[in-house]
Amino acid sequence: MTDVVVYGATSGGVCAAVAAARAGAPVVLLEPGRHVGGMTSGGLGYTDVGDVRVVRGMAGELRTAIASWYGVAEGHFAGPEPRVAESIYLGWLDEAGVDVRFGAVLAGADVVDGVIGAVVLRDGSRVCGAVYVDASYEGDLLAAAGVPYAVGREDRSLYGERYAGRQELVPGRHTVPPLISPFAGDAAGESGGDVLPQLHDRPLAPVGAGDRGVMSYGYRVCLTQASDRVPFTRRDDYDEAHWELGRRIFDRWRRDGVDVRAGQLLGLERNLPGGKCDGNSIGPFSLSVLDGSAWSYPDAGPDERERLRLHHLHHAQDFLYFLSHDAAVPAAVRDEMLTWGYPADEFVDTDHLPHQLYVREARRMLGEYVLTEHDLLPAPRPQHDAVAMGSYHVDIREVQRTWRWVHEHPKPVGMVFTEGYLSVPVRPYPIPFRSIVPRYADCANLLVPVCLSASHVAFSSVRMEVQYQMLGHAAGLAAAQAASSGRPVQSIDVAVLQEKLRASGQVLAL
Incomplete structure (x- = not known):
């Protein structure tokens, strides 16, 4: 013992x-x-x-x-x-x-x-x-x-928190551009049908209601432009249809005159020693997996967790390959992506991909004291038994990518939305x-x-x-x-x- x-x-x-x-x-x-x-x-x-x-x-x-x-x-x-x-x-x-x-x-x-x-x-x-x-x-x-x-x-009513529960569907850097159809066979979004991959196809809880939704998971990838970099390759099970949503997003940006760069999607900059980059989930289409699969992970058994881990790992691999090779991706993005690859000296026992899934949140203990929004905002609440200090902003990453009917003339149109992102400064x-x-x-x-x-x-x-x-x-x-x-x-x-x-x-x- x-x-x-x-x-x-x-x-x-x-x-x-x-x-x-x-x-x-x-x-x-x-x-x-x-x-x-x-x-x-x-x-x-x-x-x-x-x-x-x-x-x-x-x-x-x-x-x-x-x-x-x-x-x-x-x-x-x-x-x-x-x-x-x-x-x-x-x-x-x-x-x-x-x-x-x-x-x-x-x-x-x-x-x-x-x-x-x-x-x-x-x-x-x-x-x-x-x-x-x-x-x-x-x-x-x-x-x-x-x-x-x-x-x-949780529901906003549980602790009386302003920012709890399901969030509004609001525009921003982390949501998709307007008029992206969620339907596989209907790019206009008018007739319905099968929903595209990478969407969480379930009814939305009311704004402010609890829904047990967790922040999206993903893999943070380490990248480099070194001459010995390991290139992004196509997996044997790569699914072309899985990336139709990405094609529609790039097409929308093209029609709207948006000049997209690879760095806007991954934060491609040499922000680590050795000229390496920590690839992050930035924007509406990223390394984060937003299909709601993470929602079941916290209480899942070992076999289901491993299936979900691989689902997220394959998303990261295939996302990098998609950005660097798919014809629907702007040539400038593809060209820039091809200058990057995996560092040969990182994660050598896991094919140069990280060994850790980014579990942004899972279970949260119900202990002696539940820290809530009121302890952080609008001003810090004193604690007689403080053992550390937090200082990072309230950073709720996207919880799901979903869709809803929007009442446009002359009839409703199905549109994709990314929901859940919130950033609030704290002292x-x-x-x-x-x-x-x-x-x-x-x-x-x-x-x-x-x-x-x-x-x-x-x-x-x-x-x-x-x-x-x-x-x-x-x-x-x-x-x-x-x-x-x-x-x-x-x-x-x-x-x-x-x-x-x-x-x-x-x-x-x-």
């Missing part, structure tokens, strides 16, 4: 494991895959920071380590190359003496009277600890322990310890720094990697304290925790 068991070697999981080990606790880090770092080493090289003044503690330590690796000033690069991020994290884990176990896929948990006794892995083995940290993007351990959770958008706000622990009645020895207790709106601000790093730091120190004292995690001395966090650079207030 060990003191602390961390499930999920995401950024939050690595920081939790290292922080607990540095505090003197024996730690086991269980990772179902073969890599550490989650999205930080899995394609999201361009780091969304918010207010850099609050990005300290282990998040600041990572920024310093990146600068030292490249011999530049802190913040000179927006983030590291994926392989460098993983190398730094592996060095931390080794130096701290963390027992890292790969291929450790969760099958269940032994729980008696609200206390986890062991996690059970798919190979039948059991790992026992005094305190557990669920640092997975999915919240699988908290669910296995019977801790209640929420998934997707730096404290995140309470109570939001990373379950309610005492639900579980007494679990901390959750990633799928923390927050509403959909509040979570959309917290969900950035630097904030997971800071919350993982706090969870690791709290786990070590709970293990050494024998107390439930809800009953540790938070003042002592805060003192230790401040001593290691964490900012708890401005």
Whole structure:
């Protein structure tokens, strides 16, 4: 039996494991895959920071380590190359003496009277600890322990949040241009029929209503223009019909006189060291998969999750091939895309595509305190038990690409819409310890720094990697304290925790 068991070697999981080990606790880090770092080493090289003044503690330590690796000033690069991020994290884990176990896929948990006794892995083995940290993007351990959770958008009435629930269908950079027909055999959108691929063909909930819709998932791809780049190729199962929506969007832009560049679709700029690029989901047609398939992912079983992961991976591969080869894509876009490819030295064991699906949100624990929009907006709400600070704007990425009838003369016309995107600035706000622990009645020895207790709106601000790093730091120190004292995690001395966090650079207030 060990003191602390961390499930999920995401950024939050690595920081939790290292922080607990540095505090003197024996730690086991269980990772179902073969890599550490989650999205930080899995394609999201361009780091969304918010207010850099609050990005300290282990998040600041990572920024310093990146600068030292490249011999530049802190913040000179927006983030590291994926392989460098993983190398730094592996060095931390080794130096701290963390027992890292790969291929450790969760099958269940032994729980008696609200206390986890062991996690059970798919190979039948059991790992026992005094305190557990669920640092997975999915919240699988908290669910296995019977801790209640929420998934997707809540109704505005639940917490009285202005920005909750289904959003208005409004124009913007992330929605499609007008008059795009959703019907496969009817480009005019008048007669109906089969709906195109890449649409979420289901009735829309009323504006403001909860619908359990989660932000779209996708893959953030690392690209390069280096001479040894790996070119975009056509998969054997590439489906021409799957990209008809893209052809219609490009045709609409052409008729409207819109000059489209590849960089507007992927953010193609050398924003990483080594002349590399973190390809992002920008605009209405992107790496994000908007057909609603992500909605079922949080509660899906292993086989269905793997099917969904491959669906998203193949979308990324085929999207890059489509942009660089399809005749309906403007020649300028195709030509620019052909100057890019996958870096030969990144993701070498996964065919140069990232090892991590970008799960923007999955489960969210219903813990001691639910962080909501009111804690962020219009002004930060004080928290006596703050253990980190968030500062990134409310960033709800597109939830679905759907369609509806629009009443145009002389008869209704079917049009495609992208729904859900929202961006609202916030000031730096404290995140309470109570939001990373379950309610005492639900579980007494679990901390959750990633799928923390927050509403959909509040979570959309917290969900950035630097904030997971800071919350993982706090969870690791709290786990070590709970293990050494024998107390439930809800009953540790938070003042002592805060003192230790401040001593290691964490900012708890401005």
